[in-house]
Amino acid sequence: MNSYHLTHLKQLEAESIHIIREVAAEFKKPVMLYSVGKDSAVMTHLALKAFYPDKPPFPFLHVDTTWKFKEMIAFRDNYVKNELGIELLVHINHEGLKLGINPFENSEKHTEVMKTDSLKAALNKYGFDAAFGGARRDEEKSRAKERVFSFRDKFHRWDPKNQRPELWSLYNAKVNPGESIRVFPLSNWTELDIWQYIYMEKIPLPDLYLAKPRKVVNRNGIWIHVNDERMQLLPGEVVEERMVRFRTLGCYPLTGGVESDATTLPQVIQEMLLTKTSERQGRVIDKDGGGAGMELKKIQGYF
Amino acid sequence: MSHQSDLIAKDILAYLEQHERKELLRFITCGSVDDGKSTLIGRLLYDSKMLYEDQIAQLENESKVHGTTGGGFDPALVTDGLRAEREQGITIDVAYRYFSTAKRKFIIADTPGHEQYTRNMATGASTADLAVILIDARYGVLTQTKRHSFIVSLLGIRHVVVAINKMDLVGYSQETFDKICSDYRDFASRLDLPDLHFIPIAALHGENLVDPSPNMSWYRGSTLMNFLESVYIGSDRNSNRQPTQLGLPRILWHAGLRNYPKGG
Known part of the structure; x- marks a missing residue:
């Protein structure tokens, strides 16, 4: 054909x-x-x-x-x-x-x-x-x-x-x-x-999507980025530096990062294809009000 | 999840290049109420490993509350996304689902079977290349089966698979299957359905969806997934014979002539 x-x-x-x-x-x-x-x-x-x-x-x-x-x-x-x-x-x-x-x-x-x-x-x-x-x-x-x-x-x-x-x-x-x-x-x-098209067409993105060492705290099993001085730590929370990237971007206190070594776009796509959880899993607001x-x-x- | 290809882990660039060239098949599932449309799609996604772990965990929870399978995993809840739908156990509006295999990318529209939501079924059908019409093996061809088949024919969907579902509830009987096929053919002879196929399935258990069913060895045809992956749709879109179209740039836009016809 x-x-x-x-x-x-x-x-x-x-x-x-x-x-x-x-x-x-x-x-x-x-x-x-x-x-x-x-x-x-x-x-x-x-x-x-x-x-x-x-x-x-x-x-x-x-x-x-x-x-x-x-x-x-x-x-x-x-x-x-x-x-x-x-x-x-x-x-x-x-x-x-x-x-x-x-x-x-x-x-x-x-x-x-x-x-x-x-x-x-x-x-x-x-x-x-x-x-x-x-x-x-x-x-x-x-x-x-x-x-x-x-x-x-x-x-x-x-x-x-x-x-x-x-x-x-x-x-x-x-x-x-x-x-x-x-x-x-x-x-x-x-x-x-979306990822494939970004890759094909070389569309610029904020580098938050790529993994890099970032200051984070673990809250309810997800990594929250300490993005500025307004971040309120809960008792017992420790700020650590981890290789983290974000699958979706929103308000930083409500957006969970994932630990990752993906520093290029194809690596991000590779991790996405091999992952076992959906992208909105890191979003705190979706869980409000149940299913x-x-x-x-x-x-x-x-x- | 999903994309079962060794290339992903080994050579992501090669995978991306391969994936970039996939064909797209849009299809609907339709048929009468409770013939198992949502169950079929849920099971298809589950069997081809297209659901994420957090989605499965959520579904298992919901199956206990709203499920129609007595507390067991209810695949229909994968697509019944609205509150009213989950509470009533019915499909109100068309839901779209996406998955891909090594060969193709699929867009599925799961359409409602209830008579009063037939217009939503037509919305889903209008963009489809192929229709999977479900029939409950216990009841055969019903009024709503005919109504949906008519809409499928009217909207010009060329490829139709009649999936005779719940074969487990009729003892996997070939006789029942043959009888329904012949009833349907009789009715369909008055419609314009140029490419018609029949597959016996048991959607809840995933029989003849992705894997062939050992309970229906009398059936020699392809499984549903196999068929969806291989049906030839290249000639349907007729890209070759469309008249030439030229874009009309909006050069008059800034000249204060906003009401001029514009193209793009």
């Missing part, structure tokens, strides 16, 4: 670019949510390809909880904002800061106020009617059920029992004022696809 043949990655890429262009064409005010992680990196790359040589015709929005790894913030500003020249909005929930909300005392409250509420406030403030997110269906079981164009009512709520039909590559972009959609161009990508944690958060308006 010497005919024109698309590999699975090329098919995924084409599908995602199509989705991104559909949103740019159909919506009045789209925004791309940017969270600095590997999925955001792929989404950024696809958005650049979709409109090249022009810049993406929508801004990027980072909902900053102020507890992100400092390497993430540096990467965001140096690469996305300055080097790529993308219009970057940063939203912080200052009300939450004033109330002294922090991830140490109550991780559930922190996520709700500094992420979910903050995201909703930002979307309302600018009046965005479509927001791209980098979530993938293979990440979590309620995400596996979500449409590519995920409709939200004016309170940003997802109704899992009443989703719109979504046939072929036809996406329903009809929303009334105040309503919006969340769009997931990476819906059909897996963790391996349905993510679904509840999504109904409340979290991504």
Whole structure:
């Protein structure tokens, strides 16, 4: 067979670019949510390809909880904002800061106020009617059920029992004022696809994904990075230096690192393929509210 | 987990190069309520070692609470991801699952069997290259089997595998299997299903999914996994004969003419 043949990655890429262009064409005010992680990196790359040589015709929005790894913030500003020249909005929930909300005392409250509420406030403030997110269906079981164009009512709520039909590559972009959609161009990508694509296309990433000696403490069996002086140690906890890398990036007190010797991308992929636990295992917030944690958060308006 | 290849440990770069060139097959599981669609997928993922240890541990816990297998591991819970689904033991909306073997990468859409959720089944079916239609061997071809088959035909899915499930509950009877096949063929002769296959399985126990079943030695065909890996889909997409498409750059965007048609 010497005919024109698309590999699975090329098919995924084409599908995602199509989705991104559909949103740019159909919506009045789209925004791309940017969270600095590997999925955001792929989404950024696809958005650049979709409109090249022009810049993406929508801004990027980072909902900053102020507890992100400092390497993430540096990467965001140096690469996305300055080097790529993308219009970057940063939203912080200052009300939450004033109330002294922090991830140490109550991780559930922190996520709700500094992420979910903050995201909703930002979307309302600018009046965005479509927001791209980098979530993938293979990440979590309620995400596996979500449409590519995920409709939200004016309170940003997802109704899992009443989703719109979504046939072929036809996406329903009809929303009334105040309503919006969340769009997931990476819906059909897996963790391996993301890594492979990053490797193939040489997409830059924060070096937190690569193993290096870092100051960490062991908390409930996961390695938490002492990323700055705000880290609160519990009685009996000892700071050690270990070779650690991160499979997902979020708020540093809530993101568990894994011990690893993988200092290059192929080594990271190799470890990922040989591991026996899923990537969200290191996420503290998924365990909030038992097995349905993510679904509840999504109904409340979290991504 | 999953990717059972010696190359991963030995030579990751060679593995990546091989994996980069895999084909993609999208398929759905459909059929009537309780014919075992979610169980089939759960078992397929479990048998091909596509579940992580923390996911299996979580599933074992949930099987005790919501499982429909009397406390034993309930593979259906792998895909029934919504609270309402787990509480009621039914599938409401389509769930997507991903796995790959040495030959192909698969996207599975697990679709709901209940009549009132048929529209969600159609959503899942619209992007599929192949449909696995499940039939409970005890009940044969039902109304919902026919309805789903009709949608499969209508949406132009070319490859159909009719998986006759729960063969263990009919004593692995070849006669039952043959009877259902002939009933289905009768009905399907009025539809447009150009590539039709039948496989007897027992999804809960993983029989004829990945490994051939010793209880059905009368069946000489391929296992479901074997079939999914080898069915030829290269000619379906017709990439050669599509009209030429040219991108239209958005050169007018910045000239204040935002309403001009744009392409990309």
